Amino acid sequence: MRIRFLGAAGDVTGSAYHVITKDASILVDCGFFQGRKAESAKNRRTAQIEDGKLDAVVLTHGHLDHIGRLPLLTRNGYKGPIFGTRPTINLATLVLKDSLNIQKQDLKRENQKRARAKLPPLEPLFEEADVRKLKPLTAQVKYNQRFPVAPGIEARLVDAGHVIGSSSVELTVSENGHKKVVVFSGDLGPRGAPLLNDPVPFTEADAVIMESTYGDRTHRSLHDTAIEGREIIARAIQNKAKILVPVFAIGRTQLLLYLLAGAFKKKTLPPFPIYIDSPMAIEATRIYRSNNELFDSEALAMVQSGDLGRGLASARPCVKPGESRALNGVKGPCLIMAGSGMCTGGRIMHHLRHNLPIPETAVLIVGFQSPGTPGRKLVDGAKTLMMFGEEVPVRASVHTMGGFSAHADQNGLLDWFGVMAPSRPRTIVTHGEDRARKAFSEQLKKRFSVTAECPALDDEIEI
């Protein structure tokens, strides 16, 4: 079989692996390139998948950088199945709807610029109809059940502990009378984190394609981070201050809600108003709760005892823009979670504008902040922030909560690999900046005497 790397090769977005045998052609993930302009332009390249020859798609999880290019397939006439767990398919539907809206706005802005420069307008990458065509193709699969994907290819998904329903994929490929097992790690979550189960390792494989997002660093423990967060929140409650949390809709929002409910239950924090000021986060939270059988045992016990529901009684969803604006008049203490996660737009912006000049305000940074984003500027201690055409003074305290990552750190990745290491799989490291991939590969060499490969975009390997 051949495997082509159609994304996340030397960076962390655009995950897509094309597996080609003499009898079948399938994709594992079909993600969107995110971030800088050059990267978004990569989404415009015609994917090198010959139309009509693709048999199936298997999804690891519902994040945009793993599912965002799916509508390009239906736009090109793809009619085959798209396999994933139920939460993955639900989250993917939600994420694609949001992505379509953002693309529409971006395209409008881009085309206004092009019109001024007398350039022809750009066509949309895909349209609503292409997204709608995906739904009938989706096929829900359960963890740990082997299912046929395409002629000669079977798959099994196991929990990857990254977001609800996230999976690592094991493909068993039969070709010319030989069987080979290839494992795709997908995005791996941290071990011992609350709410979700730990990533499930594999005992053997002929080849493994694994992520390396944090292959070059170790996280602060989540336990310490949670304690620090609780202290900051307790102080803010005392000061009747607002706590602003820029969030990504899927993952961190639900983890934070869960931790807050736990603190209310244990009375380490008094109940106080929490606002989920993001329609997408509200919907993602609903998807989490309707798949709560996939929670870890502690979280499941909180669901069953009713403690989670009681703990979240003070969490109020803000769906309409008017409800979001009304929060400007609400007095503290309260905690507001709003997007976008890196403060590049969205409702968090007007909360920041109103509250950054107030010294009692606490800003909690719970996710990765790309260089150049307003979120990163806050982390780096900016004294002012340009927002809505004015310079807003930053008098609020800004706290970076490093331990809330949804990705395993270097030790977590090494431990996950360590279980299958004795089977000496061919090891391919992807989904990481080159610095992280290199550092991680060096560790693989040191710990397991494994020489890992780091393919570039569009590279192909034969297994």
Ligand SMILES: [Zn+2]
């Ligand atoms: Zn992810």
